[in-house]
Every structure is written in structure tokens, then in C-alpha cells.
């Protein structure tokens with residue numbers, strides 16, 4: 190154990206929830222970190238409670254710790270009280286497992302789950318005493334890498350990372366670690382490491398590319414600075430999910446976390462083609478685990494953890510090709526053992542109601558629907574293939590079976606949206622309440638509707654990536670309108686999201702390398718924990734954007750020419766630009782695109798990998 194431990198012993202009694210920092214949890218791995226083993230730290234840029242709920246960390250921790258070449262430990266962003274104590278006592282950021290300072294690791298890796306976590310990445314590097322900029326780190330500093338969905342636009346973080354892993358992380362992280370171990374044993378340079386890493390599938394080395402701009406300062410392309418770098422980085426992909434290892438024993442937290450349950454990822458990707466949804470585009474094509482594998486993993490995880498809840502993970506659970514048989518197998522195991530089974534993202538057909546009715550019995554929780562838009566026209570624009578008839582048929586059934594709360598999720602600021610679409614949101618809530626009253630003999634009784642409204646954010650690799658976001662004023666006007674209209678809807682509650690956080694998310698989702706300076710300044714101005722509303726420092730962000738000369742309206746509010754060059758266009762997500770442009774044009778005409786399991790729509794991912802419905806391009 191390092192000397193960090195003795196100083197920690199002094200401060201832990203003084204901080205809230207010390208269990209966040211002590212480690213020693215069941216199934217955490219303590220290993221002798223010999224000279225021939227690469228020491229890697231998986232970093233999550235939020236608190237322990239949030240990071241420990243993230244399944245991707247458990248997957249990668251499990252994979253790396255089952256290799257001979259890597260020892261994987263963990264670090265999370267310490268809470269504010271702990272940061273103050275660490276600064277006072279001179280404790281650098283350390284790994285949970287062995288209390289080793291992060292600066293002594295061979296490699297550290299962050300997962301980029303949401304843009305509002307970026308300032309905490311810089312905070313963690315600073316707390317670790319690791320130079321923020323990759324170019325300022327020497328041969329003996331840890332390599333700093335990142336993956337996760339936001340790595341599909343790595344540019345706002347380009348200065349800080351040695352390498353990004355784009356796409357499925359299981360194989361390329363292990364390959365990067367193995368290469369780093371070889372470097373450790375043979376002593377070759379960081380430059381040689383990066384040149385060899387650039388040849389690994391899905392690996393983007395930002396220092397090997399330089400942005401090129403026109404006379405107006407608009408990005409036009411990237412110039413390669415090193416011949417080892419590919420012209421475009423094709424995202425990493427796992428063809429057979431069923432063969433990929435998945436943890437049977439998750440690290441069991443010693444304190445309450447956000448989601449403390451067993452989880453099995455049943456499927457990756459989605460065929461539905463919602464035009465705002467980044468996950469539905471970048472994880473194409475769909476890959477599944479078999480029902481037998483899912484059942485075995487679920488059973489093992491429950492047995493090893495003693496958890497009383499099992500949840501499956503996917504973008505669209507009912508679309509699993511063995512869904513009914515799988516659900517029956519899991520229910521057959523869970524119900525007699527009084528384990529609650531959570532099957533999110535269900536299409537609400539008769540079978541879904543049968544399952545939910547059996548699982549929830551008389552204590553029915555809220556029924557969740559995500560129509561996303563208030564009118565059929567706008568639902569067609571976004572290709573959310575759900576009709577009014579389907580919504581009301583499902584609700585009719587739900588009310589009959591005894592559900593008395595319906596949660597509805599919407600987005601505002603969507604392309605082509607009018608006030609009529611906004612008014613459609615309370616109108617839909619009212620008609621659902623009317624249906625409940627009608628079915629209950631004229632009285633609504635305890636039946637209620639909760640409406641949550643998020644702000645549209647244009648995301649890379651979606652057909653809406655070129656679309657403008659609403660200004661903060663426009664979002665606020667729409668919120669006011671909704672507040673006014675909801676006053677007349679008795680039995681409905683209405684919540685909406687903050688606007689400046691969404692604006693910032695759009696800037697970092699669509700922005701380029703210039704934003705690195707904004708992030709450095711934001712850290713200096715005290716911005717951190719931006720995903721936490723109560724800590725969000727709007728003034729700090731406004732100042733950082735202004736002082737770094739960023740025209741935030743260009744990044745967030747501009748409608749860009751469809752097909753125009755975007756900061757992430759050195760990444761090949763698999764989907765062609767032509768497909769994204771054609772989907773964008775169809776959206777403007779409210780023309781829908783069918784679910785591609787009923788026939789390939791030609792998105793292009795099958796140019797490189799096999800797609801179950803699209804075959805492989807010859």
C-alpha cells in the first residue's frame with residue numbers, strides 16, 4: 190500500500206460517505222502489480238455512485254483483469270468535501286484498489302458518456318498532478334486514453350488525450366493495453382507506441398492530425414501529420430456479441446449507488462432509425478446475445494451478488510429475436526425467488542402487458558411511454574414509428590389492468606417544430622386523462638400523467654447533426670407556453686430541463702478542437718460537476734466561452750448545409766454520409782423510413798461488417 194493510505198486514514202472520518210473511497214468491495218481485484226504487468230486505471234468522471242452504476246466499467250474491468258498482461262483498477266471524481274481534504278493534506282487522486290496515485294499508473298482511460306462530464310476529466314487529471322495537455326506529458330507520464338459514445342466526436346478533447354478508442358471497446362482497449370505493456374518491457378518511445386496504436390481498429394491519435402480551415406475559419410478537413418495514421422478511422426466493431434465475455438460477478442458497492450442491481454446486456458444496436466438518436470446510429474447493426482447466454486449470465490450475477498433486481502440492457506428490448514422465450518425464462522427464475530425483473534424499452538403490445546402484469550401484480554409502477562413529439566407529423570419527422578392508435582390501444586389495456594400513472598417523455602426544439610406540435614403535448618396528456626375517466630365511469634380517480642420534456646441536442650452521426658438547436662430564449666418561450674397550457678390539464682404534472690446545460694451539450698457535441706481552450710479556462714473558472722444542476726456554473730461557462738473566443742451560436746444554433754464537413758468526419762462510423770443526408774431530407778418532408786429488420790434501408794454499415802438484415806456488401 191502506498192503512503193496515500195496513511196494520509197487517507199486521517200481524512201476519511203471527516204468526509205461524507207467514506208465508502209466511496211475505501212475499496213475492498215466484493216469482486217474488486219487486488220493483484221500483485223509486478224513489473225511485467227501493465228497498470229491501468231479506469232476513470233469515471235463523476236462520483237462513485239454514478240460510475241459504479243455504469244455497466245461498461247464492469248465489462249472492461251472484468252476483461253482486463255482476466256488477462257495476464259493488465260491489472261485494471263478504478264478511480265472516480267471525489268465529491269467536493271473530499272477534494273477539499275485531499276488538497277489540504279496533499280493527497281493526489283488515487284486508485285480505489287491499491288491507493289496508488291494515478292500519476293504512477295502506466296495508462297489511464299476515461300469513458301466519455303456525456304459532454305457535461307468533460308470538465309470533471311480535467312479536474313481528475315489536475316487532482317492527479319498529471320499535465321492536462323498530451324504534448325506536455327513526458328515518456329514517464331501515464332498514457333491517457335478515452336472511449337465511449339462521445340469519442341465519436343473526440344475533437345473538443347483532442348489536446349488532452351494520447352488516443353481515443355471509437356466504437357465497441359472490448360477488443361481495442363485490451364489491444365492498446367497489451368501494446369503499452371510491450372512498450373513498458375521493451376522501453377520504446379511514446380511516439381512509436383502511438384504509431385503502432387494508430388493501426389489498431391478504432392484508434393484515433395489526435396496529435397497525428399491537424400485541422401484545416403478556410404479563410405473564414407471554417408473547418409474544411411484534416412491534414413495528416415504522421416504516415417502511420419489512417420485517412421479515416423473506422424470504428425471498432427464486435428460481430429458476435431454472444432461470444433464476448435460479460436461479467437458474472439460485478440463489483441458489489443459498499444454504499445448505496447444509483448442503480449444497484451444485476452444487469453445483462455441482451456442486444457447492441459437498434460433497427461428503428463429514430464433520426465435524433467445517436468446510439469441507434471453508431472451501434473448499428475444489431476447484435477444479440479442468445480437467450481441461453483442471457484439466462485446463464487443473469488442467474489450467475491444474481492447468485493454472486495444476492496441482488497433482488499435483474500435488469501436487461503438494450504435500446505429496444507422487444508426487438509430481440511428471442512424476446513418472448515427469453516422473458517419467460519427470466520420470469521420463471523425471478524418470480525419464485527421474489528426477484529424483480531426490469532425489462533425497459535418495451536413495445537407495449539399484449540405480450541409486454543402480460544409480462545408486466547405478472548411481474549408487478551397489484552403494485553404497478555408508472556407505465557413509461559416516449560412519444561418524443563406531440564403530433565403525428567413531428568413524430569414522422571423524427572421517424573419515431575409510433576402512431577396515436579398504438580399509444581391509445583396500449584393505454585386502454587394499461588388502464589384496464591390497473592395502471593394509474595403514465596410517464597410520458599418528449600423533446601422540444603426538434604427540427605421543423607411549430608407551436609402546434611408544442612400544444613400537442615398537453616393535448617395528448619389531456620386525451621389520456623379523458624380516456625382514463627371514460628374507462629372508470631366518468632371519474633379520473635387517482636389516475637395521473639407525468640410529462641417530462643427534454644431539449645433537442647443535435648448529435649454527431651445522426652441525420653439531424655447539421656440541424657440548429659433552439660436558442661435559450663426560444664426554449665424558454667416554449668417552456669412558458671407549455672406551463673400555460675398545462676395549467677388547464679388537471680391530473681398532469683410537467684417537468685422540463687434547464688436550457689443552458691443543453692446549449693453547452695450541443696456546443697461540445699458539435700464543436701471542434703478550439704473547445705479545448707474553453708475547457709481549460711472553464712476548469713480555471715471553477716466549472717465542474719456540470720451534470721449536477723445544483724453545481725452548474727453558468728457564469729463560469731459563459732466567461733470561458735467568451736475568453737476563448739468561441740462563437741457558441743455557430744456551434745449550437747447554426748443550421749449547417751447538409752453534407753457539409755463536420756469536426757468528426759475523420760471518423761467512419763460505418764454509416765455513409767449519403768444515408769444521413771437522405772434521412773435528413775426525408776425528415777423535412779415528414780416522410781418515414783421503415784424499421785430495417787423488414788428490409789434494408791441502405792445505411793452502409795454492411796460495407797465493412799455483416800448485418801443480419803442487410804447482409805454484407807460485396
Ligand code: SF4
Pocket residue numbers: 460473474475785786788789790791792793794795800801802803804
Ligand atoms: S445495413 Fe441495412 S439492415 Fe443493416 S443496419 Fe443498415 S439499413 Fe439496417
